[in-house]
Amino acid sequence: MSIICFTGSIVVECVVIIRHxxxxxxxxxxxxxxxxxxxxxxxxxRPDASxxxxxxxxxxxxxxxxxxxxxxxADDEENFxxxxxxxxxxxxxxxxxxSCWVAASLTGWGFISGGINSSGEHTAANPLVxxxxxxxIAVSQNVAVLLYMWTLLAPRLFPDREFA
Amino acid sequence: xxxxxxxxxxxxxxxxxxxDGDRADLYQQCVQNSGVYRPTFVASVFFAFSAIATSxxxxxxxxxxxxxxxxxxxxxxICMFIPNPVFTGFYLLxxxxxAMLFIVIQQVILIDMAYNWNESWVExxxxxxxxxxxxxxxxxxxxxxxxxxxxxxSLVGIILLYKHxxxxxxxxxxxxxxxxxxxxxTGVQLSGEEGSLLTTAVISAYSTYIAYATVSKNPxxxxxxxxxxxxIWGIAVGLTLTLISLSWCGWSFTAQERLSEGG
Numbered sequence: 161m162s163i164i165c166f167t168g169s170i171v172v173e174c175v176v177i178i179r180h181x182x183x184x185x186x187x188x189x190x191x192x193x194x195x196x197x198x199x200x201x202x203x204x205x206r207p208d209a210s211x212x213x214x215x216x217x218x219x220x221x222x223x224x225x226x227x228x229x230x231x232x233x234a235d236d237e238e239n240f241x242x243x244x245x246x247x248x249x250x251x252x253x254x255x256x257x258x259s260c261w262v263a264a265s266l267t268g269w270g271f272i273s274g275g276i277n278s279s280g281e282h283t284a285a286n287p288l289v290x291x292x293x294x295x296x297i298a299v300s301q302n303v304a305v306l307l308y309m310w311t312l313l314a315p316r317l318f319p320d321r322e323f324a
Numbered sequence: 325x326x327x328x329x330x331x332x333x334x335x336x337x338x339x340x341x342x343x344d345g346d347r348a349d350l351y352q353q354c355v356q357n358s359g360v361y362r363p364t365f366v367a368s369v370f371f372a373f374s375a376i377a378t379s380x381x382x383x384x385x386x387x388x389x390x391x392x393x394x395x396x397x398x399x400x401x402i403c404m405f406i407p408n409p410v411f412t413g414f415y416l417l418x419x420x421x422x423a424m425l426f427i428v429i430q431q432v433i434l435i436d437m438a439y440n441w442n443e444s445w446v447e448x449x450x451x452x453x454x455x456x457x458x459x460x461x462x463x464x465x466x467x468x469x470x471x472x473x474x475x476x477x478s479l480v481g482i483i484l485l486y487k488h489x490x491x492x493x494x495x496x497x498x499x500x501x502x503x504x505x506x507x508x509x510t511g512v513q514l515s516g517e518e519g520s521l522l523t524t525a526v527i528s529a530y531s532t533y534i535a536y537a538t539v540s541k542n543p544x545x546x547x548x549x550x551x552x553x554x555x556i557w558g559i560a561v562g563l564t565l566t567l568i569s570l571s572w573c574g575w576s577f578t579a580q581e582r583l584s585e586g587g
Contacts, residue, residue, distance in 0.1 A: 248385045252375035256368050257429065258566060260422030263364035265562060267357040268541075269423070270416045272340050272350055294541040296424070298498055301534040304431040305505040308527045311435060312512050312519045 268293045328405055333358045335408045361411040364419075366399040433569040438526040442467065445522075467522050474525035478506060481532040489539040491547035502535040533561065 264270070271292050337354035370392070377384045445463050453460030482503050489495045506528040513519045542548040 248382050249375045249379035252371045252378060254426075254429065254570075255371040256375065257422045257426035258570065259364045259367040259371065260419045261426040261566070262563070263360055263419045264423035266360045269420055270357065270412070272353055272357070291543060294494070294538055294543075296427075297534060297538045297541065300424075300427040300431070301498075301502070301531055301538065302505070303428060304434070304527065304534070305509060305531055307431055308435050308523075309509060309512055311439075312509075312516060315518050316516055 269296060332405050332407045336412060337408070358408050358411070361408075361415065361419075362403040362406075363400050365411055365415055366396060366403055368415075368418075368422075370396050370399065430566065430569045433572055434530060434565075435523070435527065437569070437572050438523040439520075441526070442520040442522040446520075467520075471521045471525040474522075474529040478525075478528045478532040481529075481536065485532075485535060485539060488549055489542075489547055492542070492544055494544075495539045495542055495547045498535055498538050502531055505531055537562070 269292055333355055337351050337358075340350040340354050374385070374392075445467050449460035449463035449467075451460070452463060482499060485499045485502075486496075489499070509524050509527060513521070513524045540548065
């Protein structure tokens with residue numbers, strides 16, 4: 161009986177945890193995957209099930225007779241690998257950073273500390289509250305403002321240089 | 325299995341408090357953090373592998389997606405039984421560094437987006453003007469109206485922040501710094517040739533939002549009325565901004581390639 165209670169409480173705990181944060185992570189994960197996937201064009205070599213002609217035997221591409229409309233150029237994939245494809249790995253790096261950022265922002269940068277009331281006593285904890293979290297965000301605000309100021313001032317201070 | 329699971333998720337949490345003790349909330353928070361680390365850890369590893377794979381052969385990015393989803397989910401399932409210290413050591417350090425890097429990248433993306441927005445509307449105005457005299461004016465008016473809207477929301481935001489979050493020095497410092505920043509940005513932008521009012525207005529509104537995010541994280545209950553509530557809307561806004569910058573990032577990566585290829 162106690163085992164049932166124990167597993168039951170774990171299930172409840174899981175539901176609580178998932179309700180709190182993991183849903184966001186899963187949503188973000190799938191959305192980010194959809195973003196990368198939607199950036200890549202469909203494979204021209206893959207046969208579409210609805211247009212597949214079973215009368216033609218499955219033979220090598222070189223031996224297959226040429227039929228149908230020309231929809232893509234043959235070097236589509238090569239083009240992709242050479243151009244847009246060369247930056248896809250950078251996007252994956254950004255996605256690593258995003259995973260880490262989600263973890264950091266949901267856990268208050270991993271620092272666990274409760275709130276304090278006026279007499280310095282411990283009060284209810286909020287997972288997102290904390291001095292460190294506050295400082296991080298305040299710094300990032302000033303970085304944003306300074307970055308923008310720099311985009312305005314840089315061409316004025318260095319008129320000879322080119323800023324794209 | 326249940327015991328193993330329980331032990332993995334609670335290991336190391338007893339240093340913050342006991343399950344039924346005085347600081348049960350901190351203990352609970354520690355367990356909740358364990359729930360966040362696992363899927364994000366698997367996601368980081370997943371994207372690291374796919375970054376390596378796509379740098380060698382970019383077309384891998386569009387292949388075997390069912391297998392990739394399955395690998396992710398299996399990874400999360402396996403991680404459920406790995407004890408906490410694995411995640412709170414090196415991975416937590418990585419999380420903090422990468423998160424700081426991402427904040428900077430996100431801001432570069434947002435500034436870039438604001439610049440592009442202004443450019444596209446000015447272009448549209450010029451296009452209309454070339455077809456019919458005076459018809460481009462409405463795009464310029466739209467730019468002004470949006471700028472005014474962003475400025476008004478920043479102003480209202482700052483007034484509300486002063487009203488609800490003042491009382492301790494750190495909050496007042498943050499809010500004051502925010503409006504000084506906004507005034508400085510506007511002054512610099514208006515005195516020079518570079519930039520546009522719309523871009524400045526967007527950055528001002530973003531800065532005000534960040535100021536709210538900062539003061540709502542103050543652990544001192546005297547000047548933080550939101551303490552104790554879970555800030556669901558704050559998280560939602562933050563993640564929405566992330567999604568926007570993610571889409572923009574992806575779009576501009578590929579659009580640049582296609583445009584430079586065509587032109």
